[in-house]
Amino acid sequence: MGSRHVAVVGASLAGLRTVEGLRRLGHDGPITLIGDEPELPYDRPPLSKDVLLGKAGPADVALTTAADLAALEVDLRLGAAAHGLDLARRTVLVGDDRVGFDDLVIATGAAARRPNDLPHLDGIHLLRSLADAAALRSAFELDPRVVVLGGGFVGAEVASSARDLGLDVTVVDVAPVLMERGLGAVLGARMTRIAADAGVRLRLGTSIATVHGTDRVEAATLSDGTVLPTDLLVIGIGATPNTTWLDGSGLTVADGVVCDAFLAAAPGVYAVGDVARWTHPGYQRSIRCENWTSAGEHADAVAATLTGNPVAADAIPYVWSDQFGHKVQVAGLPEPKDEVRPVLDTSEKFVAVAGSRGAQSSAFALNAPGALVRQRIKLAARPPWPPEME
């Protein structure tokens, strides 16, 4: 089993960690790592934080070095997009080349979503890659007025970094509070107050109807008719899994590559990280997570499975965000209809649990990392809702 050829498509966090895990666990067969970005694998969380602030550059966000990858004896193909998968012949199509494999790991992540009707104007930015972050950082240096469309984690972090730099920033979101989907209404409302106190202008419960400009973006008209003059428009409305290269492959794709509990999409074909939609053994349903921790946990599980020790992806999802000088953390899968019960609520810290329909779904923390770790451990036991008194 150890000498099988493993091809990994997607050379970022999940792909790299899979390769490292395979070698650590003794896989001695050939490994090919294919990535469409030109850079060696790098970390994305700092892109909206220290990279925008000018505190971190490419070397600071690198996840590995050329020397470390060489030591892993990886056939590395960077700047090379996979554009097809032939499962019958067990080959990945890369340019004019066909890369054969015995086992395939799909780690192609997700791409920042762009509204279809958005005009192509200078001053409009997405944020997913190091190149995106470098472009936005350069634009920030010109002291622009900034409008951020989307008040999710990435949008809120961009607004936080912009305020740290003293920029005039407005966040537009249809939801009534920032990060409502990720943090729920209660912590979302608290983070909204924190953002407002930091000087972020908030246009919640609205969306952008029209973007104006000839060559550059000049203004955005909101759905309530307000016109916001701006120099930059940052789009932070979520991400879409990178699966078009799998069209016609025979794999099931439905907002991600559909996998079983072991992240297997077909015999000898696995998906890891943001691109994977898998049946979580604890939740007993299909989920997809876009967070740093799941990407690493998936990689570890698939590396173990490929080296003869099958491991299911059963960890409780976990995401963190650093913004406005605060650390926000979520464990589990919040549901829109959850009831939220605060466990700790002080001027500095907040911890809450949430649930509905008989089961606790999640836990939230503001500036309370230890408490969140404990709550995440408890969630693994699928506690009932309402919670039992301690």
Ligand SMILES: Cc1cc2nc3c(=O)[nH]c(=O)nc-3n(C[C@H](O)[C@H](O)[C@H](O)COP(=O)(O)OP(=O)(O)OC[C@H]3O[C@@H](n4cnc5c(N)ncnc54)[C@H](O)[C@@H]3O)c2cc1C
């Ligand atoms: C700005 C930003 C901030 C974030 N902050 C946090 C945070 O604070 N906390 C947190 O938990 N998570 C955060 N995340 C999410 C986290 O970074 C992702 O969950 C993680 O990067 C997922 O890793 P991945 O390897 O699955 O996918 P990706 O990192 O998306 O990597 C996929 C790779 O595959 C490549 N690829 C795509 N298609 C092809 C193809 N056809 N052929 C070859 N290569 C291809 C892509 O270009 C990319 O290099 C953040 C993400 C962003 C963008």
